[in-house]
Amino acid sequence: TGANSFAGSGYFDAWVENGVSPSGLGTNTDFVDKTWHFEPVAAFGNTLSLQIFWNGVDEQSNFDRSACWISRFDGTGWDYNFPASASNLNVFGASQYAILRSNLSNFGAFTIASDGILPVELVDFRAEATTSGHHLQWQTASELNNSHFEVQHSTDGLRFERIGEVAGQGTSEESTNYEWYYQPTSRAIQHYYRLRQIDYDGQFSFSNIVVVQALSSSQSSVQIYPNPVMDHVKILIPSEGRVIDQMFIFSIDGRRVWQQAVASGDQIDVSCSYLDAGVYLVYGGKNEQQLMLLGQFIKD
Template identity: 35%
Template structure:
């Protein structure tokens, strides 16, 4: 992937920039999230924000770094900028994510304005789990204990663990004043990050550096970091990444189990200057940090475990579908399919899945504006991230005003030794083959008749001569109906 080469080279390149006369007055806003359904580069409900992703603004010709940042807990970012044309790059662990759309985006920034960009949705790689966290740029020094979920061994065999750390450092102002004789100067400012991990996997260290050099005249009598003896730089950025790979059993055991892996992290700044010894400096440094873990595994469980699926009427013209999963693996989305004959189904909605999870998930969808004179059938098409799919069992729904098949007993109680059942049939989507049975309350079949329904009125006679007086059940069964129609009848002498 094109991003990979770029990510590695960031480890070795430092920004070398010239002075700016004023801080930036424009900005670029966007967000980063995890795509759950079909990638469309639009964040939809249920798609989680990605915290801890490095976002960079670069010159499209020289690729010089203009600004950078780490996404916050909501996946949002703000990049300070000067007016002009730029490229936005998103830096992330390619072992766990692919970009649904090109990971580099061009943007034109006006003077004194804010520009919103779509951002980017990252699609999980099949048979991987990736978790990210981080902290946006904050004044140094600071410390934080990052938490990343451990790998659940019930998902399958853990092959490889990747740790991916990111740093964004910026210096809002870098001021130098020569209080002595004219002299050259060299200045290096940076940020350092130390992530403390168990010895078997080793610590992660990141270091950025922005370097400046130039000449300053004799002290002009004013410590204003301007004029012939002073200089000021504004909003100078640097970024870097570090990647580690773990394959030994001892290393993988650190990342396996319940709960989270705690990563104590310390962030500091540094300033190094050389000259005649009469140089005064004021440096403001903020550093942001991000860290991701990717688990690459061989699955042993079924992709999605559907444990419940119900359809119930909601009002007179709507169906409420509810379903639950006990576990999901690479689940992209559920396609809700509807039919009025139980044979030909069409898609009415898609509900984003949860990707890979071992936590029970609940889903709800309401299908509105249904024809109450028809039976309604539903099934779920569960689609994996690789495009494979499975179907759920079919569920049927009869709304309150449905008249497709109705039945009644001509006379109840029955006193003439003959149960006369009247059936009205008006829904030709239903099968014609139907059975009518008379049961005792203990479930014994007393009488039964099979018939082919015709449109309109149908009549069935069930002889009950010699049957003991009492309460019985009449049941109508048709394969098109989700359940039998049953009512009580009293037989007397």
């Protein structure tokens, strides 16, 4: 796949093979599908610069040419070298490219890697209601070309609007903590939040959705947790307040998916494994003709 060159002095055995080798990267699609091998045949005393050429046809489906680098296999895994700058990424004609890596003192197997799949590693996102508003917190393990986070809010889990923006760290291998405070004006029982992470080049991805239940609402005295849910949701009916004899769960399109007779103080465990992913509404009252909305939950 093109010619390769060194800047410096030394003698090497060099060859190229198809595929990314050694094994361990077979599930990734953000590499050039070639492995370059360089083995010195004699000792050398200086560091060297390596330039590798490749053809566009060998780039895998999620390879990001704008954020790529030369990666070396160190015996246990592939090392990370920050993405090339414009000065050492070159284009030859319509479909051949070259990249440079400097200060090399160890050799072996090399490939061209990129961060085409996961520019930001979000490890935690949570939100809680406080007396002064809603407190959102999130944490990243690393970031690549991260411009900013757009904070979005919804009262139904379906239609979101932008409520703020938090600057990212650009490119960082350090863990970073973020937070945002928001005082909703809506009197909705539940509030939904998500993050829209945006790269410098305009590409974006969404976080998971987190849910906050309002502190001050006569209807929100019924507790619904966890939220979002996987297999089961618990519904705790208060021992005081409006009498609820029947409880219902409806899908967002109006289908009744669950019904049960209840009493004050009951704690109900509802199986959700048979439900499709989406938003569900919890109603209660004397009968199906006299219902009030008690809350909502998201089925993942």
